[in-house]
Amino acid sequence: MPQYVRVEKVRLLVVDDDPPIADLVATVARYEGWEAVTANSGEEALRLAAEFHPDIVVLDLMLPDLDGFGVLDKLRRSGAMVPVVFLTARDGVADRVAGLTRGGDDYLVKPFAVEELMARLRTVLRRSAGPGFQRSVLQVADLTMDEDTREVRRGEKLLTLTPTEYEVLRYLMRKSPTVLTKAQILDHVWEYGFGGRSNVVELVVSRLRRKLDESDDGTAPLIHTVRGFGYVIRQAAE
Amino acid sequence: MPQYVRVEKVRLLVVDDDPPIADLVATVARYEGWEAVTANSGEEALRLAAEFHPDIVVLDLMLPDLDGFGVLDKLRRSGAMVPVVFLTARDGVADRVAGLTRGGDDYLVKPFAVEELMARLRTVLRRSAGPGFQRSVLQVADLTMDEDTREVRRGEKLLTLTPTEYEVLRYLMRKSPTVLTKAQILDHVWEYGFGGRSNVVELVVSRLRRKLDESDDGTAPLIHTVRGFGYVIRQAAE
DNA sequence: CGGGAGCTGTCAAAAAGCTGTCGTACGTCT
DNA sequence: AGACGTACGACAGCTTTTTGACAGCTCCCG
Incomplete structure (x- = not known):
């Protein structure tokens, strides 16, 4: 029926x-x-x-x-x-x-x-929601993240992310093309009550960049710094 | 809407x-x-x-x-x-x-x-459903599991699994290529009420790997660890 | 050109995962 | 009934990976 x-x-x-x-x-x-x-x-x-x-x-x-x-x-x-x-x-x-x-x-x-x-x-x-539920795949430019298989790819290339990197990237992708402050990222991705006084977010972003943006040389970087404000992930838009 | x-x-x-x-x-x-x-x-x-x-x-x-x-x-x-x-x-x-x-x-x-x-x-x-019902055979790469005969094969080679190993493998195969957490595996494959505090899942996966992945040498492993998250079974991606 | 914001190398502690060993339980065979 | 064999999971030791503190350096912007 x-x-x-x-x-x-x-x-x-x-x-x-x-x-x-x-x-x-x-x-x-x-x-x-x-x-x-x-x-x-x-x-x-x-x-x-x-x-x-x-x-x-x-x-x-x-x-x-x-x-x-x-x-x-x-x-x-x-x-x-x-x-x-x-x-x-x-x-x-x-x-x-x-x-x-x-x-x-x-x-x-x-x-x-x-x-x-x-x-x-x-x-x-x-x-x-029922049988045959939909796969959840986030995409920004040629970067994709499959939330079921946890596969993250830049173009064809498969990336290996640590849990924290994965979470930060997911948050950035989900909100793209919105710019997020470091505080927002910290508040959403880390446990509430996290005492991290340091530059954890910068650190993770740095590591992410190395894996994402330097993965293929010649490709434009996707994670952009908005000085004095925060980070965005999106196709480079001048 | x-x-x-x-x-x-x-x-x-x-x-x-x-x-x-x-x-x-x-x-x-x-x-x-x-x-x-x-x-x-x-x-x-x-x-x-x-x-x-x-x-x-x-x-x-x-x-x-x-x-x-x-x-x-x-x-x-x-x-x-x-x-x-x-x-x-x-x-x-x-x-x-x-x-x-x-x-x-x-x-x-x-x-x-x-x-x-x-x-x-x-x-x-x-x-x-009637006569001539369909056989249920799960398959991931060259690994097959016949749910009617309980035969599990890696390529041609017939594997002998214990009941627990069989169940864990079936769950992994059924959900492939989704990544499952150890908690999910524990919750679905073990009896409700099982108080297992230890690393049972890791243990069974370890034993499974020995039978599956080292069965033929030269073949790529099928069970993958997603560090900080869980396990998947699938054809090695890249 | 100075200062603050941001970036990244290094390192040590902690977390996560893997596997060998062993005792117990259970089922089967004699 | 007793002996044997298999399966399971507790435990512990060891390895690998991840994480975040620290610090020095760079770069942007005024």
């Missing part, structure tokens, strides 16, 4: 008892063009879920009243089949979570990097 | 009185692109079967009201010929079940690994 799935603005419910964290996630999501609401307790989460009908939920497992598992259970009992991405403390209940994530739902350990969370949310959404 | 995408889905009914388990199965199925509903009692199962018209049913034998056998019986009496995969406790009524699994039906012992359950569901569906 044929089915029709409607695709529109993503609705996100963020549940975390720490308001700054919940807001952080909601803000980033809104900036992506999503609709986001936050709840700071289990009760509130259930109430909001019922009236907001989210497409996806970010759920902290450590909640003051009802804990994350309880919320999930009630959510499911009420027939809400929405996918969930869990948040958990470093060495907290990670193992217990594992049992819940086999399905395809996902989880992330706090403190996490915002971009990573968003990437996982997108992946989960993409997968739950 | 809304878009409409037409999709054709397998319809699965999951019957288990333990909601987390039922949800687990339903969630996995949905991520495979199926449509799934859950019932937590025999009565509910019958009601849902009547209105949902599933293509396949996962049926726990231990139900509060009417037990699994009763459900099956009523199902069959009502003329529903849907194939059924039973779930049973470790040393439960395994033998009695065996008698019931005539035709295309099958059964699995709890706790199970989700990949194995899905594999069985696919097999049962395939067989129930």
Whole structure:
């Protein structure tokens, strides 16, 4: 029997008892063009879920009243089949979570990097959209990044990136041709609460350039410095 | 602006009185692109079967009201010929079940690994599709896995894999060329509830490599490590 | 031409991954 | 029942890779 799935603005419910964290996630999501609401307790989460009908939920497992598992259970009992991405403390209940994530739902350990969370949310959404879901391939000029195979190519040439390089590049590509400040990059790609006082971003960009821009000689560089502001990745535009 | 995408889905009914388990199965199925509903009692199962018209049913034998056998019986009496995969406790009524699994039906012992359950569901569906059903052979480069005969070959050479190795390899092959994290592999291939804190996945991959990649010398390795992320199986790219 | 912003080489600590060894569990065969 | 063989995973040692601090250097821009 044929089915029709409607695709529109993503609705996100963020549940975390720490308001700054919940807001952080909601803000980033809104900036992506999503609709986001936050709840700071289990009760509130259930109430909001019922009236907001989210497409996806970010759920902290450590909640003051009802804990994350309880919320999930009630959510499911009420027939809400929405996918969930869990948040958990470093060495907290990670193992217990594992049992819940086999399905395809996902989880992330706090403190996490915002971009990573968003990437996982997108992946989960993409997968739950139905069979034959689309590959996600980012492209800027002759540079491509396949988010499923993690293959990054400059033209034909396959590049080997470290995790950090990969994340920074993904963020730049996703936002291209917007110029991003070092602070933005730091805030999105590194875990919140990262104490890096130094020039990490410059360092990673430097390494990226060596792999991207010097990969073929003769090709124009793609990562550009906007002095006094930040970086962009795009086809050289004078 | 809304878009409409037409999709054709397998319809699965999951019957288990333990909601987390039922949800687990339903969630996995949905991520495979199926449509799934859950019932937590025999009565509910019958009601849902009547209105949902599933293509396949996962049926726990231990139900509060009417037990699994009763459900099956009523199902069959009502003329529903849907194939059924039973779930049973470790040393439960395994033998009695065996008698019931005539035709295309099958059964699995709890706790199970989700990949194995899905594999069985696919097999049962395939067989129930009619006579002359299709063989299922996975292939990546010169590596083939026949899911019916369980034969795995690298080129001509027949490999002997242990059950765990087989399952890990199947999961990798099925998802190829997507990169999978160790957590994903662990969550899908091991039984839910497995508390493995160690490097089991690395260990199995290591053993697999020895059998696959060093089987013929001179052949390029197929299982690749994506450092900081996970593993893929695919033809070496470049 | 001076100063600040940005770039990059070097290095050491930490993380991630690989594999040998061994004990236990389980199934099978005699 | 006992002996044997296989599979699995805990553990630990070792290797490789990644990361970010530091520092000196360059380059742009006024």
